[in-house]
Amino acid sequence: MTVAFARRLGFALALPAVLLGLWWWFSADSESFYFPPLSEILQALVDEWLGPRRLDDVVPSLVRLLTGFALAAVVAIALGVLIGTYRRVRDVLEPVLEFFRAIPPPVLVPIFLLVFGIDDTFKIVVIAFGCMWPILLNTAEGVRAVDEVLSDTARTYRVSGAARLRHLVLPAASPQIFAGLRQGLSVAIILMVISELFAASNGLGFAIVQSQRSFAIPEMWAGMLVLGLLGVLLALLFRLVERRRLAWYHGLRRAQRAP
Amino acid sequence: MQCPPHRDAAGPPAPLGTLGLLALVALGEIVPRLGLVPRRFVPTSGEIAVALVDELGQAAFWQALLDTVQGWALGLLIASVAGVVLGIVIGSSAFLRELTASTIEFLRPIPSVALIPLAVLVFGTDIESKLLLVVYAAFWQMLVQVLYGVQDVDPVAAETARSYRFGRWARIRYVVWPTALPYVMTGLRLAAAVALILAVTSELIIGNPGIGNRLAVAQNSGAVDTTYALVVVAGLLGVLVNLVARWIERRVLAWHPSQRSEGV
DSSP, rough: OOHHHOOOOOOOHHHHHHHHHHHHHHHHTTOOSOOOOOOHHHHHHHIIITHHIIIIHHHHHHHHHHHHHHHHHHHHHHHHHHHHHOOOOOOOHHHHHHHHHHGGGGGGGHHHHEEEEESSHHHHHHHHHHHHHHHHHHHHHHHHHHOHHHHHHHTTTTOOHHHHIIIIHHHHHHHHHHHHHHHHHHHHHHHHHHHHHHHHHSSHHHHHHHHHHHTTTTHHHHHHHHHHHHHHHHHHHHHHHHHHTTTHHHHHHHHHHHH | OOEEEEEOOOOOOHHHHHHHHHHHHHHHHHHHTTTSSTTTTSHHHHHHHHHHHHHOHHHHHHHHHHHHHHHHHHHHHHHHHHHHHHHHHHTOHHHHHHHHHHHHHHHHHGGGGGGGHHHHHHHHHSSHHHHHHHHHHHHEEEEHHHHHHHOOOOOHHHHHHHHHTTOOOHHHHIIIHHHHHHHHHHHHHHHHHHHHHHHHHHHTTTTOOOOHHHHHHHTTTTOHHHHHHHHHHHHHHHHHHHHHHHHHHHHHHHHHHHGGTTOO
């Protein structure tokens, strides 16, 4: 047990350690302006990002990201259930939705900038609007594909309305909903950064581009690292939630796969 | 579990869908006219259409479209080849798989846009900066799907091939590749969409020539109608990319069971 654990830990840490070591080694006496030594980058990371910028830049970014994402999730799941349930609605709206999903979300940034101005509302709307399409379409697909036997059984027992939604439709569609949420989350992070690049006075994207423009290269690298870490942490957190909520589904899949 | 082979939903009856699109256009005409949204910022469908036709008549527009498509296609090609090759190499060896798992899990969620400042400094507005973003984003989509695909190989088929003394290359060609192909196609479809997003983003933010850059210029010069028209173009481009990716998927996987129940 412990041996297996140590083995897994060794495997998990070996390559990252080697890569970081190489980076450290090769950049140690780097003269290149754009690629400063890793030690300087880490110094900037500790000085800037664990210091004042954590509150001034990281927190506002995160708040906007999570607000936008939550807003998108609520609206998109509600609409997705509606569209997935009624065949007619789906038939009418499908091409429209496919079109909206196909618009690369960043091109909406200039338009929302026009309509909403440059404050937080603009950024939250951009994030929400951009990341709702994958959630919406996946939810609709999941709701549409609810197992027919289950659906008929529920009807036989006169389970309807809110109870049907809560005990049948949402759980049955949840693997798809989570797949949509995961796609939506990565779009949301992209839009968080882009909206801050366009117009902001604080935030991660703003701080990084500020460092770049003032040629504070170690700070820029440190900012990129923070952004990367943020992406990794959010993905990890998401996986944790997904594992808990979908434990039944993963178990089911495993059972089906085993001969 | 991540991405089971894709199956297209049966398409809706065309007339109803057309109705939906027409309703969208009508709504876009009526809502600004009624003053529900400020006309200054939200032009009517008619105005957007006029701007769009105007764009279609300009050589610079077509050049921009070509630039965007070129960056997208080149980036996607590099990312796909790298993803498939590395995916098969890593996926075929349990040792390599275990060794790289944590690194892949760490690098994959790093948002491509984090690379923007670096791309600007090192490459400026040359096509390399666009390619850097596109390739980074598309590569992981591809790699991860190929890894799933390679692990999905039926143990009996693999053992059989070994019993018949298939060489390494033959095993890859006749056992691994057909198994992984549906996953490769899923990866290609996802990567194609992401690559377009990053190509346009890079043009928009960094200023590489292309549709995104043209849009930024239109917005900065207050050409609201044109800005909207270019968003429509970007959307149509996205739809086209999705359609082509699905078409290729269907063609390539015509033999595969996941495609048989199509349209049922």
